Amino acid sequence: MKPTWILALLIFLAPAAAAGPASLFPAPDEFPELRVESDKSFEDPAGLTAVENGRLISDVGFDAYARRSWRAGGGTLSLEIIRVLDFRAAYSLLSLLRPAPVLAGPPGDVRAGDGGTLLFAQGRTFVRLRGRDIPGDLPERVARSVSERIGPREERVPALVARLPEPGRDHATLQYFPGLAPLLTHSAGRMPDYVRPGIDMEIARAGYLLDGSRGTLTLLDFPTPQIAEAYFEEFAPRAAPGAHLYGRQAGPLVAFLEGEWTPAAAAEVLDQVRYSYSVRWLEDDKGSPGILWGVPLPLLRTIVHSLIFVMLLAAASLLAGALVAVFVFRRRQNRLKTERVADDDAVFTRLRLR
Numbered sequence: 001m002k003p004t005w006i007l008a009l010l011i012f013l014a015p016a017a018a019a020g021p022a023s024l025f026p027a028p029d030e031f032p033e034l035r036v037e038s039d040k041s042f043e044d045p046a047g048l049t050a051v052e053n054g055r056l057i058s059d060v061g062f063d064a065y066a067r068r069s070w071r072a073g074g075g076t077l078s079l080e081i082i083r084v085l086d087f088r089a090a091y092s093l094l095s096l097l098r099p100a101p102v103l104a105g106p107p108g109d110v111r112a113g114d115g116g117t118l119l120f121a122q123g124r125t126f127v128r129l130r131g132r133d134i135p136g137d138l139p140e141r142v143a144r145s146v147s148e149r150i151g152p153r154e155e156r157v158p159a160l161v162a163r164l165p166e167p168g169r170d171h172a173t174l175q176y177f178p179g180l181a182p183l184l185t186h187s188a189g190r191m192p193d194y195v196r197p198g199i200d201m202e203i204a205r206a207g208y209l210l211d212g213s214r215g216t217l218t219l220l221d222f223p224t225p226q227i228a229e230a231y232f233e234e235f236a237p238r239a240a241p242g243a244h245l246y247g248r249q250a251g252p253l254v255a256f257l258e259g260e261w262t263p264a265a266a267a268e269v270l271d272q273v274r275y276s277y278s279v280r281w282l283e284d285d286k287g288s289p290g291i292l293w294g295v296p297l298p299l300l301r302t303i304v305h306s307l308i309f310v311m312l313l314a315a316a317s318l319l320a321g322a323l324v325a326v327f328v329f330r331r332r333q334n335r336l337k338t339e340r341v342a343d344d345d346a347v348f349t350r351l352r353l354r
Contacts, residue, residue: 021066021081021125024149026142033076033138034070041066051080053097059181061085063124075133082126088158088178088202090121096186097128103173107140107147109154116145136206160204160221160299163253165272168210169217177203195220199231208257208269215244215259217269224253251275333336 016260022041026034036069043064048054051065063083070077084090091110095102098112098119105111108127120130127146131139147153161176177183183195183203194322195218196202202221208214222228232249246257255273257266 001134012069020064021083022068024125024146025066025068025079025082026145026149030140030145031070031142033072033143035072037071037076039066039068053093055092056096056185057082057084057126057180059185060089061179064328071135072138075131075135077129077131077134077139077142079146080128081146082128084124084126085178086124087156088176090124090126091158091161092120092176092178092182093126093139094121095174097180103172104155105147105153107143108150109156120147122153123145125150152204158202158204160202160219163273163275164204164206164217164219165208165222165269167272168208168269170207170209173205173207173216175203175205198225210269211262211265213259213261213265215257215261218256218258219267219273220254220256222254225251228254246270248273 020041020043021321022039028036041064042196046063047065048058048062050056051067057065061084063085065083066081068079082093084093087109094110094112100112101113102110104111105120105122107118108122111118111120113119120127120143124178127143127338128147129139129143143271158176159180161174164174175186177186180195180199180201180203200223204219204221205216209215220228220231222231228249232247232254235247244259244261246261246263248255248270250273253273253275255270257269261269
């Protein structure tokens with residue numbers, strides 16, 4: 001019965017797993033004023049060569065692409081739905097391709113748009129809607145329809161973006177890169193001296209204006225604090241004398257502040273770059289666990305319980321074997337007794353013929 005339920009579940013989930021971005025397009029009768037002109041969809045990254053910003057989409061982590069174009073009156077409307085690696089990749093595309101500051105959705109988890117372009121990111125889906133001579137709020141309604149088809153919204157941003165200090169931050173200048181590859185593509189290979197290829201990191205950047213000082217804060221997130229510390233110590237001696245650059249390291253984070261800054265204003269921004277660890281004990285006996293014979297008591301308890309369980313299994317096996325032996329013995333005794341009685345009841349007749 002269990003394999004049958006598993007097979008039924010797989011059959012039920014198969015269409016959902018196979019559904020691509022094209023399944024998120026509005027139904028044909030949902031917007032009667034729209035007439036479909038063309039459709040295009042693919043999952044091969046090679047198809048991105050014909051897509052605007054295709055290299056950047058590939059670098060953040062591409063999965064599938066779908067595009068539909070409509071005509072409405074004398075105008076046109078195009079909708080691109082791009083499924084990427086995760087929500088960080090979708091947020092990165094929004095922060096790098098946005099025509100306006102990033103705002104909270106709906107549509108989507110976060111959105112950005114102006115008169116002719118509307119972008120939003122929702123989960124691991126990035127949506128780009130562009131219209132020309134489209135009347136009214138039609139693009140907004142189409143975007144909300146797609147957002148509802150994607151599923152529930154979550155108002156979240158990448159953890160590194162949330163760590164950018166708020167005082168003095170210009171939200172219209174936010175840029176987020178989940179790795180070095182999209183940074184290289186977006187900057188056309190021109191990177192700051194302190195960002196070096198070959199090291200896994202996330203990057204978030206934003207402009208700041210505080211107390212008459214202005215510049216750019218770049219926040220790097222490394223896999224471990226040890227890598228961040230080594231990276232920061234290696235770069236610090238290379239800073240040119242008199243350069244308008246300040247730095248700080250906190251846990252796996254390294255922050256660089258460049259521009260025209262007074263030491264006081266730079267300290268005020270960098271002091272907000274912090275990293276704290278949260279430790280939660282899964283088992284807390286209000287003190288350190290005791291040790292007996294050099295073995296921690298929780299581990300010793302586990303070993304003793306395992307031994308007891310094995311002994312119980314052995315005893316159960318012996319008891320079952322004894323019961324089977326008694327049953328077989330009694331069955332043989334009954335069989336022998338039955339055969340003996342049959343022999344006693346036998347009657348022999350002896351005839352002598354002459």
